[in-house]
Structure formats: C-alpha cells, structure tokens
Amino acid sequence: MKFRDELCKQPNQTISIKKSPLLATAVTLVASTAALNSHATETLNAINVTATRTALTADETLAAVTVINQQEIESSQSRDLVELLDGLPGLSMSSNGGFGKNVSIRLRGTDSKNVLVLIDGIRAGSATLGTVAWQDLPLSHIGRIEVVRGPRSHLYGSDAIGGVIQIFTLKGQKGLHLNADAGYGTHNTVDTAASISGGDEDTRFSLRASHFSTDGFSALENNNPDNDGYENNAISGNLSHQFTNGAQIKVSALRATGNNEYDSSWGVTNDYDSDIEQQVINGQLLYSPSDSWDMTLMVGETRDRSTNFENAVLKSTFNTKRRQASWQNDLMVGEEAVVTLGLDFLRDEIDGSASYTVHERDNTGLFGQYQNQFDDSSLTLGLRYDDNDSFGGHTTGNIAYGYDISSTLRLIASYGTAFNAPTFNDLYYQDPWGSNGNPDLEPEESKTYELGLVGESAMGHWDLRLFRTEIDDLIDWIEVAPWTYQPQNVNQARIDGLEFGLSTTLAEWKLAGSLTLLDPTDKNSGKRLTDRSKQTLRIDLDRKIGKADVGVTWRVRSDSYSDADNTKSAAGFGTVDLRVAYPLGKDWSLRGQVRNLTDKDYQTIRGYNTPGRELFLSVVYKPVQL
Template sequence: MIRHKFYPTAVLSTALTLVLPVDSSQAATSLDRVNVTANRMARTIDETLAAVTVITREDIQNSQAKDITQLLDGTQGVTMSSNGGLGKATGIRLRGTDSKHVLVLIDGVRIGSATLGTTAFQDIPLAQIERIEIVRGPRSQLYGADAVGGVIQIFTRKAKAGEGISAEAEYGSHNTRRLALGVAGGRERVDYSLRVADLRSDGFSALKNNNPDEDGYNNRSISGHLGYRLSDEMKLSITALRAAGENEYDSAWGPTDLYETDFLQQAVSGRLEYAPGEIWDITLSAGESRDETTNFTNSSFDSTFNTKRRQLSWQNDIALSDESILTLGFDFLRDQVEGTSSYSVNQRDNRALFAQYQTMLGLNDFVIGLRHDDNESFGDHNTGNIAWGRALTENLRLVASYGTGFRAPTFNDLYYQDPWGSSGNPNLTPEESESLELSLRGRQAWGEWNVNLFRTDIEGLIDWVEIAPFTYQPQNVDQARIDGLEAGVSTELAGWHLGANLTLLDPRNRTTGKLLTDRSERTLRFDIDRALGNTEVGATLQARSHNFSNATNTLGTAGFATLDLRVARHLSPEWTLRGQIRNLFDRDYETVRTYNTGGRELFVSVHYQPK
C-alpha cells in the first residue's frame, strides 16, 4: 500500500464536515471516517474535497430504518419518495437532480436498469449493508455516465475482528416481519462472511382512489464475502449480493386489477489489490450486476425486462511525492438488455480512460480529474473536474470546485418500440451538465458545521415529445438550472447529541421557467439522541415544502412534517432490544402525488451481535 504524507492531518483538521443523518453521537469522529467513492481510493473525510456523507452499520442500526428510502431521506442534499411503502418504486433527488442522474454502485459494481435508467433502491436490503457513501456533485470524471447529481456507493457486510454468529428479528405494523442471520470470521490470511435475511410485509393500499387491497412485499436476500491475503503485498476478495422476491402494487391504468412483479437484484464482484512498491498500488476488479423484473396482471404474465451489466477496471495509484498522488485507470462496461419488448440494439460497450492528480501546496489542496468515454451507441465524451481547498484558519476551511457530467440515453430512449407507434430515438445525444460549488466548513470545540452553495446547469434534457396524436418519441429539448444551499451542524448540548440538515433549492426548467417536477424547495431533518446508561433514546423530525407533480406546475403535493421516536435497551453486551414509533402524530401526507403512506407505525426488534 502507498505510504506517504499526503494531506497531513495537522493541516486538514478543518476539512469536510460530515453531518450524520442518524446517531449524531458519532460527530466527534466523523472527520476520521473513510470513504473510497469520492476519489476512487481510501481517504478519510478530511482528505476529500468533495461533499461526502458516510453512513456506517452502527448508524443503520441506530436509525431503525426499514429500507434505504427511510434511511437516506433528509440527509444533506437528499430527498427520497415512495409509491406506497415497502417495496414500491422509489425515487431519489440528489441536489435536485433526477433519479436518472445518480450513479449507484454496489461494492464498486454499477447497478440499475439500463432500460429505465434508474435503480431499484427499494429492493436492496438494509440487513446486507455495511456502509453507504454519498458523494454530492458530479463525478463523471471518475465514473463516466450518469454521475450528474452524484454517486451513491453501497458496501455489503464484511467480517470484523471477533465476529461469529449474529441474528436479528423484528415485527411491526402492516404485519411486517424481518429475520436475519449471519456468520463471519477469519484467520491470519482469510476472512469470510455469509448472511441471509427475509423481509415480509402485508403492506397497505398503495394508490389512493384505487383497489383498496393490501399491497404486500417479500424480499429474500443473501450476501457473502471471502477475502484471502496471498502475501503482504497482495489480496484477493470476492463479494456477492442477491435479493429476490415479489411486490404487489397499484396502477392507475386498471383501478380494479391486481398487479405483481417478481424481481431480482444481484451484484457479484472480484478484486485483486497489489502493491509492488511503497509508492504504487494496483487494483484489478471485475463484476456483474443484474436487474430483472417479471410483471403480472391478475396473475397472468404481462412482460419482462432484464438488464445485465459486466465491467472490468484497472486502476493505478502512484505517489509522486509525499504531497502528490497520480491515478491512472481504464474501465470497460457492457450493458445488455432482453425481455418482451423489442430493441433494435440490445447490447452496447463503453471503454474509458481516466486520470486524477491530487496534491498539496502549503495550505492549499488541489484535485484535477479527466476522463474520456468511448461508447458505441453515442460516441466519445469527455468530462473533467477541478477542486481547490484552503485552510483559512486551523478550524475553518474554504473549498471551491467545478465539474462536468453527462447522462447517457437509456435503451428505452434509444431503441424502444411499442405496438402503437411510439419509439426511441437513436439520434439522441447525452444530457450534459456543468456544476459549480463553494463550501465553507468548520470544526470547533462545540461541534462541526458546513455550508455549501452550488449551481448545476443541465443541457439537452431528454423528454418524450408527442410527434403525432398519441405517438411519442424522446428528444433533447429541455434545459435545467438548479441553484441550491446545503447547511449542516452537529453538536452536543447537556448530554444530547444534535444534528441538523437543511437543503434549499431553486430547481427550474430554463425552457419554461417552471419548477422541475417532484422537487421540494425546502427540506429539513433534525436528529436528537442521548444515552442514559444502558438505554438510548432519540427522535427525528423531517419536514419538506410542497412540490409539483407536472411540468406546468398545476398539480402537486402539500408540504408536511413528521416526527419519529426510537428507543434501544442494551440487555447485555451482545443483546439489544429496539423499538420505534414512526409518524407519531399519524400525519396523512404524500411523497408522490396520490400515493399513500403508512400512517403511524410501530416496530419492535431484538438483535444479537457478539462483541
């Protein structure tokens, strides 16, 4: 591994502030948390010029969230929405961009539907997740297409020292049941883990003014990891995650019909790390992901859509000096789709070269990144990023950055055909973005804070346009500008750990002057937690303003605020009993227009984790 003095802690004690979405008791050590997504290498938060949030396994457990939607909603720059509860289609807005503008990785493997262009967050089980890293702002210079709003990387659970068998059981509202069992361990050169989980819920009616039946959800998942250190300089690791199940949902097309989807989400990856010398690290990785859905109406087969993504990566990190690192790499990605819909092209390859230079000059830090993508569907594309950070004082830091990004047209955008005449457009070009950001970050004895100002311009937004009566085709027709402010603070007051995140947005379609759909201009999250001996108590307040659900801004959803309470009792070093009340005041609200939310909910769980 590289050994050098790059970004010494003494200079960067005031670096990027992480305001935790949950368990703000970790605020004192947040700057020491490691992330690998922002720079494609392991760096502590204070060595990263990007805006980063890291959510640990401890955060996940303390939050008592049921799915990723509940976990991430309200973290800095993030809003989540659901079409009706557990397992229902989930949308994400990262700094006001669209769900298609967020790149999602599992253990370094790109996942998601190549036909829809989105990721089924609702089907990725929290029981299998060790850590989530959120990088806000464009990262196309390192990852290529789709990282316009940012990157979310999910890491599956690995072995830890002293681990053995662990188990969890939970029961709650809507007859929700969850069981999880894991085993992990290791020896001198080998570490391993294997975990299985089962989540079932009867659910509730997803869509208002529709068939008032319960829309249930089942998710059965398994994950595994095997690591073997071949020598002091070389390690090989393999990870896998598979989640499959059934989801019942409602549709406005058939108010009395019964709809169901069988789904599969899978990611498998292998990684070889080799350090031939103290100044050079080599990483070779390969992986495959699958996104598969089979749809039924009234128990009769309707359609199927399957995406397979295979990728290879070769990365070299070279320490040019004690203060500088050069990263050079090559990526290969192959997307394949198949199903009941006919595509004139069902496979495309993407090859890319990327480079990144990181250095420190006195009190100044610089990162410069460039990438060239060659895609057989839409040709060549170049992206870049430059960031500068300066320690103004020992406890105050200024960061400025500029970056470009792009979103690739999906297979639906390019090649979809339906029997009524609508079709894709093979002449589409990628959407392109430019982003500017200015951040001020501080760390004082009382806590940490940050303020981020940003602007993102997106050109050539792809929209399906009516070209004849009831006939549609996608075109590069719109432009968007998103201005925003993020502010966060974490502190301790009279034994209470406090964390707050505020996001203000002005997300507009520059062609029409209207607000972009499904974006709230104001969101707030406030967390408060305290340990009282063997008992921990906490609460989360979330609020967001209204938003519009159509392009003309005539239909929308009202703003709302909810309050959640949680408690945990440590019965012994290994056993913990947890309980939660969600939406304490039973507010009737919507995150997506006309779709129901769960009302007041109660959950109780017991956890066994060897120490």
C-alpha cells in the same frame, strides 16, 4: 508504501491505513482540534473512497460527502434505504406507496437517473430504465454507505451528474461472530436476519441471509383499495485474503429476490404484482508493485430482472445485465501528490418481452486524476474520456481547490462537467402502437459550480455548500403524433442550491442536522422541475438515558409539483420518528420504533399513499465474539 484504505474490515472497526503524506494531513488537523467533542471527531475521521477513488478522510476530500457506518445504520433502526437516507444534505427520497414500491431519489435536485449508484465498486441499475431499484436493496446486508454530492463523471462516466452513492456490503471481522435479529410490526411486517462472520489477520469471511415481508397498504389513492404487500429474501457473502507478498483478493456477492404488489392507473380494479431479482457479484485484486504504486483490478456483474403480472397473467419481463471491468493505478509523485490513472469497461445487455432494435452496447472509459497538498492549499484535477457504442466519444473534467483559512476553517471552490447517457428505452424501444426510441439522441450534459466553507469548532463539525448545476439536452418523451411519443433532446434546467450540515453534541444529545434549499427550474418554461421540494430539513437527536439508547428524527419537506405546468401539487409536511434500544443481558437487546408518531397524513409523490403511525419491535442477538 500503500496509501489506499483496504476497506476489507467492518466499518465499526479501526480501519488500518498505511500513511502517506496526504493522509498525514488529516491526523494533523484532528490533533489540532482535540477540543472537539467525540461526535464531531468521528465525522472528521470517516474514510471516503468514492469521491476520488482513493482513500481520504472526510476533512481531506474537497467534495461534499456523507459517510454512514454500520453502527449508525443499526442505531437508526431504519427498515429500508428510504428511511435511512431521506433528508440528508442535498438528498430526498420518495416512494410510490410504501415498502417495495418504486423509489425516486433526488440528489441536489437532479433526476433519479442522474445519480450513479455503486455496490462494492460495481455500477448498479437497470439499463432499460436508467435507475436503481432502491426498494429491493436489503438494508440489513449493508455495512457502509458513502454519499458524494456533485458531478463525478470525470471518475465514473455516465450518470454522475447529481453525485454518487456507493453501498458497501457487510465484510468479515477478526474472530468468530454470530448475529441474529427478528422483528414484527404494523401491517404484519416481519423482518428477520442472521449472519456469521470471522477470520484472522489474513483471511476473513461473512455470510448473511434475511427475510422481509409486509401486507402493506393500498399504494395508489382512489384506486383498487386492497393491501399491496411486499416480500424480499436476500443472501450476501464476502471473502477476502491477503497473501504474503502483500497482494489481496476480495470476492463479494449480494442476491435479493421477492414479490411486489402494486396499483396501476391503467386498470384501477385489477391486481398487479412483480417478481423481482437484484444481483451483484464482484471480484477484486489489489497489489502494490512498489512502495509508491497501488494497483487494483476489478471485475463484476449486476442483474436487474422483473417479471410482471396482471390478474395473475404474465404481461411482461425485463432483464438487464451489466458486466464490468476496471484497472486502476494510484501513484505517489514526490511527497504530497497522488496521480490516478485507470481504464473502465462496461457492457450493457438486455432481454425480455419488449422489443428493442439493439440489445447490447459497450462503453470504454479512460480517466486520470491529480491530487496534491501544498502548504495551506489542496488541488484536485480530473479528466475522463468515454467511448460509447450509442453516441461516440464524450469528455468530462473537474477542478477543485481548497484553502485552509485557519486550522479549523477551509474554503473550497470547484467546477465540474458531467453527462448522462440515453437509456435503452430512450434509444431503442419499439412500441407496437408507434411510440419508439430515438437512436439519434445525444447525452444529457451538465456543468456545476460550487463554493464551500467547512469548519470545526467547540460546537462541532459543519459544512456549508452553495452550488449551481446547469443541464442541457434533457431527454423528454414528446408527443410527435396523436398518442405517439418519441424522446427528444428538448429541455434545459438550472438548479441553484444551498446545503448545510452540522454534527455536534449538546447536553449529552448527539445532534446531526441538515438543511437543503433548492431552486430547481425548467429554463424553457420557467416552472419548477417536477417532484422537487424547495426546502428540506432533517434533525437527528440521540443519547443514552440510563441503559437505554434513545433517538428521534424530525423531517420537514416543502410542497412539490407533479406536473410540468405546476398545477398539481403535493403539500409540504413534517414527520417525527422515535426509537429506543435497551440491553437484555450481555448479548441481547430489545429495540422499538414508532414511525410517523403524530399519524401525519401526507404524500411524498402526489396520488401515492404513505403509512400512518407504525410500530415495530425487534430482538437482537449480537455477542462481541464467540
């Protein structure tokens, strides 16, 4: 009896799940709350595989999760991941000057390098920087996003202190489908894409290509006042086949290339640009040796490459490659328990113009997890051991307990540890002027306590979480001699937070709201951590008016500091975005969006400009089936 979601179909299709006792719990709970509106019910039924590496509905998992499906991505009319994700519970994103510029992500107040990003199960990101180039991941190739808030190192190893964000590329659908869209907007922004997908019950495929370009605007305040443009060309593909013996094979790939123009504080009148490349290749084999045993083998590779120019002269190249393999086994034990056992292998390789004393390292991880549901209680236990070439062994764990106070109210408590491995820059970088990496660095370590209350009522679905995350041995580059820096394990941080999310329908308006309150403190100085806002609010309202689909998004963020001494700040702000979609016959539709309706002058990172009022119009061709 298979109990893992195949996730080979489009997220807006009905996902076929072969029931286990664990999944049956979700069916019972949803049936008992049939009076809920459809918007809340959709939230409850959303499948999440990232929180436990097994398929659970959103109401089953004990973790704090947000699932965004393809229909929600399309209806949001977002042009990039920043616009789509910014302001969700516990999550804020900031850009250094518009499309294509460096993006910082804060999940529960942690740093960008403390958020693990997976693409179709494969670890993404730069091995030198330790972060992901969010700005270069094309949103039009994404069919589903799962956000898991809270530590997940017990399942995935390094980086998952703040949480995990998993991106699933578009999958094939039954039948034959041809989709295309083209749009134009402010700053000479062009966004076009076309795809074909199809298949039958056993074999499915998809292929998509896209082009995005914009003239942009000047990225850095009081700097070279030219427009800093961006271009991204991407292609993705997916193929899956199920054999007669039940085994399934999946292959997927995503490749994005382009060019980004940017400003630098070093040469205020010079022109800077980078050629970029992001690539993900993934292969999976899923097989059930018995009714109570699911097995998954996965191999993959991600690449992050940039070639940097100053006044059209080559200055540097950075090329990182991450090769990965995993073997996961999910076993039904009795009627209610699931035991997961697995092995992960990761090899990081770097190349380029910069000097490093080491160019390759390996990490091997062994992990186990136990999940059980009994009476009104749920229990999850997890443990993992990582062996890394750089710092040796590291053990992390997690325990979560849920109690159903009633059929519509659940209390959740959890505790988890996590770590973040030093990057190649931290460990092995060799600067010709004397600033070098430190091979004796220890990993950053964290522990998180969480208490949650999740409920459903006639008003909808809501989720309240209180948490505290303590991080030790934070890595910071310290001045060890005049103009000479070296990373050290010197800092400690404590982040206290509250998250609240609500999904409901009011007077025919679908409402999704999220509020995040943070107290992110540097324990050594007592100051607020840099680039963190204490309050973040987002409200999305959508409804149908006649034939048109109309929506509005309101985001509010309080001030933040750009320096450790808390003397330089970016003011708080609020923005409003409008969107409308109108059908033009059977297969065509017209979409329009106004971002920053009130033309608000604001900055998400001090010193970096943001766009004023922007208009974008697009035409979409999407027949149900050819």
